[in-house]
Amino acid sequence: MTAAPAGSRPAVSPAAAAPPPVTRMALAVLALLGVLVSLYMSLYKLGLIPEIACGGGSCSRVQNSPWAMFLGVPVPFLGLAGYGALLAAALFGLQPDRQDDRRISIVLLAGAVLGFGFSLYLTYLEAVVINAWCRWCVASAIIATLILLAAIPEIRKIGRSG
Amino acid sequence: MAKKKTQGGSNLKPFYIILGVVALLGAAAIGYGALRRPSAAVEPIDLSSLDARALYEKAKGVGLGDPAAPVQVLVFSDYMCPACAYFSTRSTPLLKQEFIDRGQVQLIYYDFPLGGTHVHSFVASRAARCAEDQGKFWEYHDMLLGRQQDWSYSREAPIGKFMGYARELGLEESRFGGCLRSDEHAELVSANHELGEQLGVNATPSVFVNSRKVSSPNDWDELRPAIQRELGN
Numbered sequence: 001m002t003a004a005p006a007g008s009r010p011a012v013s014p015a016a017a018a019p020p021p022v023t024r025m026a027l028a029v030l031a032l033l034g035v036l037v038s039l040y041m042s043l044y045k046l047g048l049i050p051e052i053a054c055g056g057g058s059c060s061r062v063q064n065s066p067w068a069m070f071l072g073v074p075v076p077f078l079g080l081a082g083y084g085a086l087l088a089a090a091l092f093g094l095q096p097d098r099q100d101d102r103r104i105s106i107v108l109l110a111g112a113v114l115g116f117g118f119s120l121y122l123t124y125l126e127a128v129v130i131n132a133w134c135r136w137c138v139a140s141a142i143i144a145t146l147i148l149l150a151a152i153p154e155i156r157k158i159g160r161s162g
Numbered sequence: 163m164a165k166k167k168t169q170g171g172s173n174l175k176p177f178y179i180i181l182g183v184v185a186l187l188g189a190a191a192i193g194y195g196a197l198r199r200p201s202a203a204v205e206p207i208d209l210s211s212l213d214a215r216a217l218y219e220k221a222k223g224v225g226l227g228d229p230a231a232p233v234q235v236l237v238f239s240d241y242m243c244p245a246c247a248y249f250s251t252r253s254t255p256l257l258k259q260e261f262i263d264r265g266q267v268q269l270i271y272y273d274f275p276l277g278g279t280h281v282h283s284f285v286a287s288r289a290a291r292c293a294e295d296q297g298k299f300w301e302y303h304d305m306l307l308g309r310q311q312d313w314s315y316s317r318e319a320p321i322g323k324f325m326g327y328a329r330e331l332g333l334e335e336s337r338f339g340g341c342l343r344s345d346e347h348a349e350l351v352s353a354n355h356e357l358g359e360q361l362g363v364n365a366t367p368s369v370f371v372n373s374r375k376v377s378s379p380n381d382w383d384e385l386r387p388a389i390q391r392e393l394g395n
Contacts, residue, residue, distance in 0.1 A: 025177050032181060036188035040195065049196045065211045094174060130211055 021099060027108065027150040028090035034083030034115075034143045041076035041136055062134035067125045075122065079140060082118075086111045086147065105154040112144075112151035119144035203345035204285045204319050206275060206352040210359075217360070220353035223270035224299050227262035233392045235267055236370040237379070238274035238358040241286035241306045242314050248380050249367045250307040256382055261389055271303065273354040274366050282319055285342075287351040289324040292341035296333045305331065 043049045045063065062068065068075055089111065093104035119141040126133055209217065223236065235257065239246040254269065261267035273291075275283035286306050293302030305327045306313075313320040321342060328338040341347070358368065362375070369379035371388045378384050 028177075029181060029184060032184055033188070036185075036192065039188075040192050043192065043196060049192075053195060066213060066216070094177070132208070132211075 021094075021153070023150045023153045024090055024094055024099075024108075027112075027147055028087055028094065030143050030147045030150060031083050031087035031090055034140060034147070035080060035087055037136055037140050037143065038076050038079030038083055042074070042080050045074050045076050059134040059136060062126060062130055062132050062137060065125075065130045065132075067122075067130060078118075082111065082115050083143075086115065100157065102158055105157040109151050109154040109158065112148045112154075115144045116148040202285060202319060202321060202343045203288065203348040204282070206277070206284050206355055207348055209349070209352050209356045212353075212356065214360070217353055217356055220349060221272070221357040222350055222354070223272045224294060224303075225268050225270050226258075226300060227268040228265040229268055231262075231265055231268040233261070233267045233372055233389055235269045235389065236272060236373075237269065238272045238354075238361075238363045238366060238368040240274055240276045240280055240283045240366040241290070242280040242283045242310065243276065243366045244310065245380060246367045247307040247310045249369075250304060253380055253382060253385060257385075257389075260386070266393055267389060271299075272358060273351045274358045274363055274368070275351065275355060276366060282314065282316065284348075284351060285319045285321075286313075286324070287354075288347045289327075289342055291347035291350060292338050293328065293331065293333060295341060296338065298331050298333060301331050302327060302333075 040049065041063075045068075070078055086108065089104060089107045092098055093101065093108060098104055122137060123141050126137060209220070212220070237249065239249065257267060257269060262269060273287035275287050277283070290299055290302045290306060293299055309327070313323040316323065324342060325335065325339060329335060361368075361370070367379050369376045369385065371385075372392045374388065374392075376385055376388050
């Protein structure tokens with residue numbers, strides 16, 4: 001490795017020198033929470049959890065409604081896949097040599113927008129069509145909203161690297 | 163290069179620890195949810211949003227008599243309702259003697275826990291279904307309605323009484339108890355109730371003779387001719 005000439009930029013990239021982006025870490029933790037919520041609902045859907053902890057909510061009603069499936073796939077399975085993909089992308093994007101990777105930013109932002117949009121649709125169904133609330137679905141909607149907020153800084157990264 | 167990686171990796175170490183702790187706590191909570199012994203389901207599940215086909219698949223009556231009998235008598239009943247106890251102890255033996263034992267009628271029982279002040283009806287319906295799992299639905303049904311006064315006024319869900327009835331009938335206790343102290347058959351009982359609502363049941367017992375509703379099912383002079391008409395007598 002040759003020494004950097006005096007007055008020029010250092011050889012170490014800014015991403016490697018800078019601390020890992022906190023928003024991406026937050027996104028990973030939120031995606032993990034989403035995975036856990038979806039996993040719980042999926043196991044209930046598969047009959048591996050006998051009783052769903054629902055407090056005063058109407059989880060059974062929501063889970064038994066025709067809207068608990070989307071394009072023939074149970075909604076919790078979609079959540080598991082979506083949050084799982086976001087978690088993987090966020091962890092990958094935290095690696096020092098990937099922190100400025102434009103593609104990761106695009107994947108994270110697109111996933112966050114898609115997840116938030118889908119959560120909005122599910123919340124609308126609960127409020128207007130099914131007329132019942134499931135606390136786990138509400139938790140997932142909150143997580144999806146926070147993920148969207150955590151993904152906003154990715155816009156700057158996409159613009160900068162583009 | 164190697165130094166660069168190490169620096170990034172060490173920066174991330176506390177984060178990975180936090181992530182690992184969250185994952186472990188979450189996995190433990192899910193594991194607890196999967197393994198814990200669920201409490202007895204004492205309230206119906208709201209299935210009003212189910213479409214007719216899904217409801218038909220979930221609802222299930224219990225038949226007494228020949229399934230090929232020309233007349234089917236459907237009874238929607240609540241275990242805490244005194245008129246249902248009357249139907250079970252007075253009308254059903256007459257039905258049995260005159261029509262069921264001759265292969266002319268099949269009686270089909272559907273749960274219709276009324277709720278409200280009938281707080282234990284739902285769990286009683288589930289208990290009878292737990293007995294059905296061991297082939298003793300009708301025996302348990304008769305016992306619940308015959309001893310209605312013994313358990314109906316209990317403040318808490320009368321799980322102990324129901325366990326005692328199971329013992330008396332020689333049911334396998336641990337299996338019956340496991341079923342009763344869970345949400346088993348909660349969906350089935352709720353579906354039967356919802357089916358009744360869709361058929362216009364608003365009181366118990368409600369009796370249909372080949373789909374025609376009988377206005378006073380405990381009046382033998384009305385029920386009997388209704389069946390005879392269907393038999394062509």
